[in-house]
Amino acid sequence: MTTRWLTPEEQRAWRAYLAASRLLEDAIDRQLQQEGGMPHLFYSVLANLSEAPDRRLRMTDLAETLKITRSRLTYVVTRLERDGLVRREDCRRDRRSSLAVLTDEGMTVLERTAPGHVGTVRSVLFDRLGPEQVGQLEDICTGIARGLEGEGQAQAAVEDVPWRRRSSPCSGTTDE
């Protein structure tokens, strides 16, 4: 099959996306490391738990929300548990799954860190966008995420999302 190479417009968009996404993640991680002592993903775990009923979520649901593998989530939650920010509980309704629960200390750290984080997201992203671009970004990203989550695809493809995979040969974060 002949390769359909990217058009010049697609090439420019792809390179701009790679540059923006790497710079964004770098800036957000640095602020959270400096002010909260944790990388972005750790913060996302605390933020998601804080919004859940009783501040608790099944590990499988949390992995799906964060779009990461369960093994990666287990690593993050183990670290957060060690620092007293999260604790784990068995799930009463489903013996095979466990729950992650935000502790009071975790909530305190989150509340202390959130303003600086939101300020960074605003200054690196939303302060750079016009009002119509906010909607465009949402539409573009929602379309991409739905496609990758297997909307309209065969079951095999749906099983391939990170949070349903058994193992993660490379999550893109093991290259250093």
Next chain:
Amino acid sequence: MTTRWLTPEEQRAWRAYLAASRLLEDAIDRQLQQEGGMPHLFYSVLANLSEAPDRRLRMTDLAETLKITRSRLTYVVTRLERDGLVRREDCRRDRRSSLAVLTDEGMTVLERTAPGHVGTVRSVLFDRLGPEQVGQLEDICTGIARGLEGEGQAQAAVEDVPWRRRSSPCSGTTDE
């Protein structure tokens, strides 16, 4: 100072962005691992070198193109050198810098891997976008990248980009 929390529209756009960017990186990394035996960033190094005159770039310029720290690039290039895909040379014009050069074997691996990679970028991204969205994505991402590269900012902020930093307390990839 009162925190300017995200509006509901910004909140939705931010969450959609996080989901899409994590899923995209996961899908692209998996394809490259499976077919090329390397993560996305390694591929990007080969691709950028292949387009440079004489297939060689100064390490500092390569780090800037990739938007990563020099220490991270050094790690990647050392691994690629070990596999014979890249070699390093001293820079004649600037004794302090060194060059990364794509080897013939690196070019062969790149040529073999590129069609599958481009096919993945197409299926996970561009097949999901309308023609006007390609331009929107480029505009949005170019604006973000320019802001983060310090356009119109003080020198101090410009010094803070990844490729000019002395060290990287956390690059967002050391959390597992």
